[in-house]
Amino acid sequence: MSVPKDWLVVRLSALGDVVLTTGVLSYLYKKYGWRFTFLTLAPWSSVLEGHPAIDRIISINKEELRSSSGYTFFKQLAEEHEGKGLLDLHGTMRSRFLALCWKGAVRRYPKFSLQRRLFLQTEGKLGGEKLLRFNVPQRYALAVEEVAPSRLELLPRIFLSEKEIQYGKSVCERVAGRKSIIALHPFSTHPNKAWFSDYWRMLAEKLADAGMHVVIIGVGNSPVPEGDNVTDLTGKTTLRETCALLSCSQALVTGDSGPMHLASGVQTPVVALFGPTHRAWGFYPEGLSDIVLEADEDCRPCSLHGKKVCEKGQSCMRSIEPDRVLRSVLSLFS
The missing domain is CATH 3.40.50.2000 (Glycogen Phosphorylase B;)
Structure with a gap:
């Protein structure tokens, strides 16, 4: 045949x-x-x-x-x-x-x-x-x-139209001017894969202090309040508009999530935070500039998708501290 x-x-x-x-x-x-x-x-x-x-x-x-x-x-x-x-x-x-x-x-x-x-x-x-x-x-x-x-x-490929690319650029310029944009996706489908709200707020403050503009993407109630250097776009963009915004961002910080792959699809570097899930499942970002931060815990992996209730207070996610994430983001500019 x-x-x-x-x-x-x-x-x-x-x-x-x-x-x-x-x-x-x-x-x-x-x-x-x-x-x-x-x-x-x-x-x-x-x-x-x-x-x-x-x-x-x-x-x-x-x-x-x-x-x-x-x-x-x-x-x-x-x-x-x-x-x-x-x-x-x-x-x-x-x-x-x-x-x-x-x-x-x-x-x-x-x-x-x-x-x-x-x-x-x-x-x-x-x-x-x-x-x-x-x-x-x-x-x-x-x-x-x-x-x-x-x-x-x-590597994944998402093909944006010229109109979509220009939309992303116009939004990025409007909210950040000439500052570098770091997108944050502080949400997770499964709670045990989620980084902590206080960590997201601390990271956003540190990024702003480093002269960057933070844009929050995704769907949900953002744990990071808006401010002079923080723009909350949660629930305000379509899937493709989110991709367009990511295409003009300098990096995305996220947990193990769908938007992690969206960023890879438009060739935006990812700093990915992995706790209960594991490289063996095959979902780690693989771009040359991508960075994976993961915990060194004997109990990993504890589930396929992060659904299992953690008996250790999510110690794997708690061990990935904001300063470590900040250093990884800054290393992309060196």
Whole structure:
């Protein structure tokens, strides 16, 4: 059977997982000339806009996905794209059902589920060799390639329009003038991955004292109050507007989050704070200027996504102090 040039890609959630596919698709487009239709959840679809390898984005919401009509949707999808390849980068029951209906080539990425469980249950003592060898984009690429490309070949790519770039520049100039902008994302989906509110405030003050302007991005109630050198844009920008703002920022400070990958996608350096989660899960930023700060705790990792309640008062996150983060940010300017 000949290998198709057109593929349906499935990656439904979460935001970071979707962003991490973008560099892989760029790689496959450049190497093989493949083109893609992309199925994802509606809230994340906009990050795929403008990608030169993606011809169509199909979005679905969680309610549709969870209802019985979701399986009818997958059957119709298989009929509509008969003869194309299916690139399953999700690997759940739903995407496997789609593969059963598919009339064409199917490629799946290795999730290393057994190794992840083993690594987690033994607090990092067993199962780590393969996990540490491949990050998530490389695992995606292994759906197609026998040998994973280098990490730098698969860095995420978000393609902003000239209008969006100019929007970002105009907002940055308006709020900061000629000062360097450091974006902060002080939010986390799971509480145990969150840095502490007092630490965020201390960091913002130290950055302002160092002559920088702080911009808060994300969704939620910011722990950092607005001031002469702090602008709070939480909940005020779309996903792509956030990317545009990040593209004209000198760095982003964040925990293990989706915006961490958004910044990578527009080539903005990241200072990432990792506590309960671990490099073995494959989500660390990999840009040449990116900095990962993590705790040296014997109990890491304690969960896959930071959902587990910590019995040590989040000592791993508390150990990453604001002065250490400040030094890392300042090192980007040296």
